[in-house]
Amino acid sequence: MKTSRPQRLLFWFARPFYGSEQGYWRPVLVCFLAASTIWLLNALNKTYTTRISYPVEWVYDAARYVPVQELPPEVAVNVTGRGWKLLRKNIMPDVRPAEVRLTRLPSQRYVLSSALRPALQNAMDGLQLNYLLSDTLWIEFDKLVRRRVPLTLSRAADGSALPYAAQFEPASILFEGPASIVNALASPYPVHLPQAPAGSSSGSISVPIGGPEMVKINVRDVRVRLRPRPVVTVPVWTTPELRDFPAQRRFRLQPATVQVQLQSFPEDTAALDLQRLRVALYFGQLVGPDSVLTPMLVETPEQARGARIVTSQVKVSMVHE
Numbered sequence: 277m278k279t280s281r282p283q284r285l286l287f288w289f290a291r292p293f294y295g296s297e298q299g300y301w302r303p304v305l306v307c308f309l310a311a312s313t314i315w316l317l318n319a320l321n322k323t324y325t326t327r328i329s330y331p332v333e334w335v336y337d338a339a340r341y342v343p344v345q346e347l348p349p350e351v352a353v354n355v356t357g358r359g360w361k362l363l364r365k366n367i368m369p370d371v372r373p374a375e376v377r378l379t380r381l382p383s384q385r386y387v388l389s390s391a392l393r394p395a396l397q398n399a400m401d402g403l404q405l406n407y408l409l410s411d412t413l414w415i416e417f418d419k420l421v422r423r424r425v426p427l428t429l430s431r432a433a434d435g436s437a438l439p440y441a442a443q444f445e446p447a448s449i450l451f452e453g454p455a456s457i458v459n460a461l462a463s464p465y466p467v468h469l470p471q472a473p474a475g476s477s478s479g480s481i482s483v484p485i486g487g488p489e490m491v492k493i494n495v496r497d498v499r500v501r502l503r504p505r506p507v508v509t510v511p512v513w514t515t516p517e518l519r520d521f522p523a524q525r526r527f528r529l530q531p532a533t534v535q536v537q538l539q540s541f542p543e544d545t546a547a548l549d550l551q552r553l554r555v556a557l558y559f560g561q562l563v564g565p566d567s568v569l570t571p572m573l574v575e576t577p578e579q580a581r582g583a584r585i586v587t588s589q590v591k592v593s594m595v596h597e
Contacts, residue, residue, distance in 0.1 A: 325354065325355070325356045325406065326354070326355065327352060327353070327354050327355075327409065328352075328353060328355055329350040329351070329352050329353075330350060330351055330353050330355075330371075330373075330374060330396060330399070330400070331349060331350050331371060331373040331374070332347075332348065332349065332350060332351055332373055332374050332376055332392075332395075332396075333373040333374065333375050333376070334347045334376055334378060335375050335376065335377045335378065336377070336378040336379075336381060336417070337381070338420075339420070340381075340419065340420055341381045341382055341417045341418070341419060341420055342417065342418060342419075342420045342453060342454050342490070343415065343416065343417055344416040344417060344418050344454050344456075344490065345415070345416050347415060348413060351374075351392065351396070351408060351409075351410070351413065352408070352409040352410065353396060353405060353406075353407070353408050353409065354405075354406040354407050354408075354409065355400065355403045355404060355405055355406060356403070356404040356406060357402055357403035357404060372399050372401065373399060374392070374395040374396045374398070374399040374400075375395055375399070376391070376392060376395050378415070378417070381417045382417040382418050382419055384415065384417070385414065385415065385416065386412050386413065386414050386415060387412070387413045387415060388411065388412055389407075389408040389410070389411050389412070392408060392413070393405065393408070396408075418454035418455050418456050418457075419454070419455040420452070420453070420454070420455075421452070421453070421454075421455045421458050421459065422450060422451070422452045422458075423450070423451050423458050423459065423461070424448050424449070424450045424451075425448060425449060425451060425461060425462075425463045425464065425465045426447060426448045426463065426464040426465070427442075427444040427447065427448060427449065427464055427465055427466075427467050427498065428442070428464035428465070428466055428467065429442045429466070429467060429469065429500075429581075430466030430467060430468045430469075431466070431581070431582045431583075432582070434584060435573070435582055435583050435584040435585075436539060436582045436584055437507045437539035437540070437580075437581035437582030438469070438581070438582075439504060439505060439506065439507050440502040440503060440504055440505060441502070441503045441505045441541070442467070442500050442501070442502055442503075443500070443501040443503070444467070444498050444499070444500055445480075445498060445499040445500075445501075446495065446498060449465065449485060449493055449494060449495055449498070450493070450494040451487065451491055451492070451493060452491065452492045452493075452494075453488075453490050453491035453492060454490060454491075457488055457490065457491055458491060461488075467483055467485065467498065467500065468483070468486065469481075469483060469500070470483060470484075480499045480500060480501040480502075481499070481500050481502070482497050482498070482499055482500075483497055483498055483499075483500050484496060484497045485497055485498060505541055506541070506542060507539050507540070507541065507581060507582070508539065508540055508541070508542050508545050509537050509538070509539050510537070510538045510539070510540065510545060510548065511535060511536075511537055511538075511586075512535070512536050512537075512538055512550055512553060513533045513534070513535050513536075514533060514534060514536060514550075514553055514554075514555055515529075515532065515533050515534075516529070516533075516534055516555045516556055516557045516571050516590065517554060517555065517556045517557070517574070518556075518557055518559070519556045519557065519558045519559065520558060520559040520560065521557075521559045522559075525594060525595075526594075526595040527592050527593065527594055527595060528592070528593045528594075528595055529557075529590055529591070529592060530590065530591040530593070531587065531590065533587075534555055534571050534585060534586075534587035534590060535585075535586040535587050536553060536555065536573070536583060536584070536585050536586065536587075537583070537584045537586055538553070538576065538577065538580045538582070538583050539580065539581050539582035539583070539584075540579050540580050540581050541581065544579040544581075545579075547579050548577045548579050548580060549577045549578070549579070550577065552575055552576065552577040552578065553575065553576055553577060553583075554573075554574040554575040555571045555572065555573055555574060555585065556571070556572050556574045557569045557571055557572075557590060557592065558572065562592065565593065565594040566591065566592070566593045566594070567591070567592050568589050568590070568591050568592075569589070569590050569591075569592050570588065570589060570590075571585055571587065571588075571589075571590055573585055
């Protein structure tokens with residue numbers, strides 16, 4: 277049977293090794309390793325231009341400011357250098373990062389490549405920086421603030437009050453994070469019960485404290501002691517506010533007022549500040565001259581333990597003059 281040309285070439289190449297003693301392979305392997313080493317050393321001594329990612333260390337006043345979005349740990353650059361230096365950058369964990377100082381916080385929103393270049397060039401040992409692949413790196417900082425907030429039981433899913441008085445340990449928690457997030461937290465801060473508690477007044481339960489991202493809390497959970505208490509429901513009628521509606525147009529509401537049920541403990545009912553109850557209709561829900569909108573609860577009295585809008589829909593009609 278005839279053999280193909282590739283098979284004949286393979287046989288011709290391997291024939292000198294057939295029948296050779298075991299000692300024959302050792303010098304062959306040594307020669308192969310020596311040739312490979314010489315080739316590798318020669319390749320590493322050459323100069324290359326390539327793209328790499330270089331680590332960056334951001335230096336700022338961490339006691340006063342906090343990044344709102346994650347800072348890039350590396351920047352993509354084009355460099356020129358010998359193979360040894362490029363190999364060291366890829367396999368060595370102790371590469372000196374480029375220190376970039378941020379001094380105009382929190383107003384600074386970006387860092388230009390011209391500001392990054394000196395820091396990168398100073399940190400690169402034996403590498404020549406050609407250019408950065410991105411002209412601008414976007415950053416966002418905010419002031420770092422701390423705020424202590426008291427606790428309260430959160431309302432049920434439908435807005436109604438839970439028939440319990442709660443004693444918390446600790447009575448307040450400390451939030452630390454960006455000012456725009458921490459200052460917007462509700463006070464008192466609602467604590468959500470993980471399940472419907474038993475009606476025991478002697479025991480207590482441990483409840484985890486949730487919080488927004490990028491905000492640290494001084495405790496992970498609090499002890500809550502519950503005491504069953506009656507809740508009084510107070511019906512209130514109020515005129516909804518028109519939010520984002522054009523001021524030059526008139527609108528008719530049907531009904532003109534909406535009913536809201538406020539819930540509180542008996543001793544707090546007389547102190548309910550009904551002027552703090554605010555319900556709104558938003559222009560963004562309008563789909564024509566006559567639309568049915570859903571009223572939204574904007575604000576409730578501080579003493580209210582729960583609130584629920586009974587009037588679920590309001591017809592809004594444009595008045596033609």
